[in-house]
Amino acid sequence: MTMDQHLQLTVDGRLKHFLTIEGLNAALLTQILDTAESFVGLSQNQVKKVPLLRGKTIVNLFFENSTRTRTTFELAATRLSADVLNINIATSASSKGESLLDTIRNLEAMHVDMFVVRHALSGAAHFIARQAAPHISVINAGDGQHAHPTQAMLDMFTIRQHKQRFEQLKVAIVGDILHSRVARSQILALNTLGAAEVRVVAPKTLLPADVEQMGVMPMHDLDQGLRDVDVVIMLRLQKERMNSAFLPSESEFFRCFGLTEARLQHAKADAIVMHPGPINRGVEIASAVADGPRSVVLQQVSNGIAVRMAVMSMTLQPGGAA
Amino acid sequence: MTMDQHLQLTVDGRLKHFLTIEGLNAALLTQILDTAESFVGLSQNQVKKVPLLRGKTIVNLFFENSTRTRTTFELAATRLSADVLNINIATSASSKGESLLDTIRNLEAMHVDMFVVRHALSGAAHFIARQAAPHISVINAGDGQHAHPTQAMLDMFTIRQHKQRFEQLKVAIVGDILHSRVARSQILALNTLGAAEVRVVAPKTLLPADVEQMGVMPMHDLDQGLRDVDVVIMLRLQKERMNSAFLPSESEFFRCFGLTEARLQHAKADAIVMHPGPINRGVEIASAVADGPRSVVLQQVSNGIAVRMAVMSMTLQPGGAA
Amino acid sequence: MTMDQHLQLTVDGRLKHFLTIEGLNAALLTQILDTAESFVGLSQNQVKKVPLLRGKTIVNLFFENSTRTRTTFELAATRLSADVLNINIATSASSKGESLLDTIRNLEAMHVDMFVVRHALSGAAHFIARQAAPHISVINAGDGQHAHPTQAMLDMFTIRQHKQRFEQLKVAIVGDILHSRVARSQILALNTLGAAEVRVVAPKTLLPADVEQMGVMPMHDLDQGLRDVDVVIMLRLQKERMNSAFLPSESEFFRCFGLTEARLQHAKADAIVMHPGPINRGVEIASAVADGPRSVVLQQVSNGIAVRMAVMSMTLQPGGAA
Numbered sequence: 001m002t003m004d005q006h007l008q009l010t011v012d013g014r015l016k017h018f019l020t021i022e023g024l025n026a027a028l029l030t031q032i033l034d035t036a037e038s039f040v041g042l043s044q045n046q047v048k049k050v051p052l053l054r055g056k057t058i059v060n061l062f063f064e065n066s067t068r069t070r071t072t073f074e075l076a077a078t079r080l081s082a083d084v085l086n087i088n089i090a091t092s093a094s095s096k097g098e099s100l101l102d103t104i105r106n107l108e109a110m111h112v113d114m115f116v117v118r119h120a121l122s123g124a125a126h127f128i129a130r131q132a133a134p135h136i137s138v139i140n141a142g143d144g145q146h147a148h149p150t151q152a153m154l155d156m157f158t159i160r161q162h163k164q165r166f167e168q169l170k171v172a173i174v175g176d177i178l179h180s181r182v183a184r185s186q187i188l189a190l191n192t193l194g195a196a197e198v199r200v201v202a203p204k205t206l207l208p209a210d211v212e213q214m215g216v217m218p219m220h221d222l223d224q225g226l227r228d229v230d231v232v233i234m235l236r237l238q239k240e241r242m243n244s245a246f247l248p249s250e251s252e253f254f255r256c257f258g259l260t261e262a263r264l265q266h267a268k269a270d271a272i273v274m275h276p277g278p279i280n281r282g283v284e285i286a287s288a289v290a291d292g293p294r295s296v297v298l299q300q301v302s303n304g305i306a307v308r309m310a311v312m313s314m315t316l317q318p319g320g321a322a
Numbered sequence: 323m324t325m326d327q328h329l330q331l332t333v334d335g336r337l338k339h340f341l342t343i344e345g346l347n348a349a350l351l352t353q354i355l356d357t358a359e360s361f362v363g364l365s366q367n368q369v370k371k372v373p374l375l376r377g378k379t380i381v382n383l384f385f386e387n388s389t390r391t392r393t394t395f396e397l398a399a400t401r402l403s404a405d406v407l408n409i410n411i412a413t414s415a416s417s418k419g420e421s422l423l424d425t426i427r428n429l430e431a432m433h434v435d436m437f438v439v440r441h442a443l444s445g446a447a448h449f450i451a452r453q454a455a456p457h458i459s460v461i462n463a464g465d466g467q468h469a470h471p472t473q474a475m476l477d478m479f480t481i482r483q484h485k486q487r488f489e490q491l492k493v494a495i496v497g498d499i500l501h502s503r504v505a506r507s508q509i510l511a512l513n514t515l516g517a518a519e520v521r522v523v524a525p526k527t528l529l530p531a532d533v534e535q536m537g538v539m540p541m542h543d544l545d546q547g548l549r550d551v552d553v554v555i556m557l558r559l560q561k562e563r564m565n566s567a568f569l570p571s572e573s574e575f576f577r578c579f580g581l582t583e584a585r586l587q588h589a590k591a592d593a594i595v596m597h598p599g600p601i602n603r604g605v606e607i608a609s610a611v612a613d614g615p616r617s618v619v620l621q622q623v624s625n626g627i628a629v630r631m632a633v634m635s636m637t638l639q640p641g642g643a644a
Numbered sequence: 645m646t647m648d649q650h651l652q653l654t655v656d657g658r659l660k661h662f663l664t665i666e667g668l669n670a671a672l673l674t675q676i677l678d679t680a681e682s683f684v685g686l687s688q689n690q691v692k693k694v695p696l697l698r699g700k701t702i703v704n705l706f707f708e709n710s711t712r713t714r715t716t717f718e719l720a721a722t723r724l725s726a727d728v729l730n731i732n733i734a735t736s737a738s739s740k741g742e743s744l745l746d747t748i749r750n751l752e753a754m755h756v757d758m759f760v761v762r763h764a765l766s767g768a769a770h771f772i773a774r775q776a777a778p779h780i781s782v783i784n785a786g787d788g789q790h791a792h793p794t795q796a797m798l799d800m801f802t803i804r805q806h807k808q809r810f811e812q813l814k815v816a817i818v819g820d821i822l823h824s825r826v827a828r829s830q831i832l833a834l835n836t837l838g839a840a841e842v843r844v845v846a847p848k849t850l851l852p853a854d855v856e857q858m859g860v861m862p863m864h865d866l867d868q869g870l871r872d873v874d875v876v877i878m879l880r881l882q883k884e885r886m887n888s889a890f891l892p893s894e895s896e897f898f899r900c901f902g903l904t905e906a907r908l909q910h911a912k913a914d915a916i917v918m919h920p921g922p923i924n925r926g927v928e929i930a931s932a933v934a935d936g937p938r939s940v941v942l943q944q945v946s947n948g949i950a951v952r953m954a955v956m957s958m959t960l961q962p963g964g965a966a
Contacts, residue, residue, distance in 0.1 A: 055691030369699030
């Protein structure tokens with residue numbers, strides 16, 4: 001067992017925490033997708049709730065502001081009938097200089113059941129999972145430039161919805177790979193699920209030095225990178241990285257790496273276009289593509305609720321944890 | 323059908339959105355009041371909830387801070403057993419430069435059922451209603467200087483509680499008519515419900531140029547304006563408009579247009595005094611009047627919960643929407 | 645009846661508000677502890693909720709930021725199945741210059757059932773309890789330097805868990821007694837419950853002038869103060885008071901009044917160490933002690949939920965209030 005397996009799985013191999021795709025095998029990822037499948041129909045019901053986690057307390061522990069991500073986890077928890085406690089440490093006076101560990105210990109003592117953790121530092125969710133009491137599950141909602149595993153799984157879910165199987169798929173991930181926790185988690189998930197080819201398309205300054213070792217093919221020309229792919233995943237460009245050493249101007253970036261309808265012609269005729277949102281229109285993607293017939297961007301958002309419900313119920317359900 | 327009718331009503335004439343009083347007829351306004359009536363008793367129950375909207379997700383989408391208004395909608399939704407998501411875009415980092423439309427599309431994709439919208443720009447709620455997916459209802463919780471229809475309906479409810487019928491009523495609305503979305507919605511509702519006479523009492527600088535066309539009688543003297551009225555509606559004076567071109571000092575305004583017990587003598591003996599709150603004591607209204615036997619200010623607040631429950635349940639209930 | 649009794653109790657002697665320990669007798673404090681006992685086991689259940697306060701609305705009315713305290717009350721209310729409304733007046737634009745009394749009157753009109761009040765001014769919760777409508781209960785969640793009665797009761801609960809009876813106990817409260825609402829409430833509770841000896845250990849500048857009149861023994865030497873005690877209660881040192889006229893440097897304070905393992909040897913062999921949190925490690929308490937075998941700091945946090953559930957259910961339950 002690797003360290004990540006050891007940390008995320010119970011002794012009998014079930015999901016205890018969800019921190020990273022690393023160390024999880026195809027069977028477990030597929031179980032997440034199948035469980036999510038069972039929740040997708042719920043949104044069509046008159047009453048969009050199931051009582052699976054009634055009486056459980058889920059804490060959204062956000063050390064970094066993200067209303068959008070917090071919202072998806074809050075909705076997922078509410079639809080499982082859990083009680084949600086939102087704690088925003090970024091703006092909170094709660095800590096009063098208290099250490100992270102003391103904050104965790106105090107919340108544990110209040111008998112909460114799950115921490116959904118967002119943090120600017122890589123490894124924060126792992127740290128909390130290692131320290132947390134045995135009855136608590138931790139879900140990583142994004143840690144630094146490290147991982148964003150629920151985002152990757154909702155992407156896998158969306159791909160499976162449209163392409164059924166991963167085996168024959170060619171996927172291009174385009175944009176700022178270097179700083180992207182989303183890309184890192186997607187690459188791991190695609191390779192675990194057996195995608196035929198994963199390309200990362202970016203200027204050299206936005207690719208990690210050892211990127212080939214992640215099992216991907218680095219490419220620097222967008223047209224070439226898109227050739228014959230089944231899935232195009234665009235990344236959000238962090239505006240704060242613009243006009244730095246990494247990047248030229250927005251318009252220059254769009255000219256070279258922005259996805260337009262013309263460029264999309266290089267992909268397969270039935271290729272789908274994905275983006276984790278929020279979209280910078282006219283920076284990494286043209287509005288015509290984002291709103292066009294191949295875009296599955298809003299389906300990703302919908303699937304995000306189902307996938308988060310899946311992960312929450314798998315880690316917290318009676319018998320589902322050590 | 324007018325544009326507002328077309329937007330707010332289903333093809334069979336039921337309420338789909340609640341954006342403005344404009345275009346709604348007396349029958350529909352009366353239906354809102356009757357539905358609210360059925361919720362008023364609830365607050366006396368041991369359990370102050372009904373399961374009407376269980377499993378529905380209502381989003382308080384506030385682009386302008388207003389804890390008071392947000393609170394009334396949150397309580398109304400909770401007492402209908404809906405789940406509430408508070409999103410404060412004013413302070414939220416969520417948007418990250420995302421367009422309003424993208425924010426709406428994303429929340430829709432999360433299968434929410436209703437947007438309660440507060441925005442500093444007139445027309446914002448209409449815009450969202452026009453863009454929203456078919457299953458979604460929109461309630462205007464105040465847009466710029468345009469409309470605040472739930473406030474107007476809770477005022478109508480309170481008037482009906484005390485006066486039973488609208489036909490013979492003389493009503494004076496006093497204060498800053500020019501900038502008031504509340505006044506605009508009240509005038510429309512009073513005229514639709516058949517009030518005998520609606521007077522607007524204000525200095526010339528605080529009356530719209532074409533105010534007569536709204537079906538009201540403009541007056542500039544408070545004593546005259548109050549003569550023989552059944553209902554006095556005081557408006558809140560926005561302090562930020564003080565000492566501007568519009569207005570003299572606070573004390574000068576109170577001397578001319580502030581409601582005192584002495585002045586209230588001009589109204590009918592059984593006249594009621596209303597105010598949308600929060601009150602500026604000693605600016606537009608004397609404390610003795612605000613807290614006096616004719617004041618129904620706190621009844622307005624109570625009725626606000628029932629009226630918002632009515633509008634929420636009418637727009638969202640099975641069979642109640644297209 | 646004293647004024648505090650009159651305000652907190654119904655005519656037949658049951659708890660209506662919980663504002664201060666003052667005026668409550670041992671029987672009533674014991675009833676709180678016994679009721680809390682019945683909630684302690686709940687946290688082990690699959691579903692950690694009881695339907696006791698379903699349909700009730702509890703308002704966390706915080707005029708001072710405190711995520712930690714707000715969290716404990718929110719969890720307690722949620723586990724009693726009440727609906728919770730968080731209103732943070734410190735950061736809220738709601739008041740718009742509205743008076744405290746108008747804010748209270750408005751929330752009452754919305755048919756809320758309880759105010760949990762945190763305020764920087766001593767007496768704020770009393771003021772609200774005196775003004776509130778008859779159906780409303782008020783709980784003091786800390787007012788200035790006056791009282792923090794739920795904190796004191798969770799401390800009593802924790803002491804009883806470990807020591808069973810109060811009669812023979814020697815207790816030392818160590819630190820900034822002068823500014824501590826926690827200490828004030830603890831002293832009252834310990835004396836009411838019949839503790840044999842309550843010592844307050846602090847530099848002269850951090851003791852009230854008339855402290856003996858509170859029924860405690862003032863001491864200025866920590867080693868002496870700890871001699872043979874059963875319970876050590878450390879207070880949090882407010883950092884903003886450091887380097888003022890009251891206090892020397894942090895390290896100087898720790899040298900004289902910080903609790904270390906060596907110093908703890910002076911207490912009884914089975915003495916327990918308490919702290920209301922959040923802890924300043926290395927300022928008032930050494931980490932080895934805070935995390936050591938005698939520390940019951942996290943049990944205090946757990947017990948805090950049960951004690952708050954007890955007080956909420958006692959004041960709000962049908963038949964439990966006038």
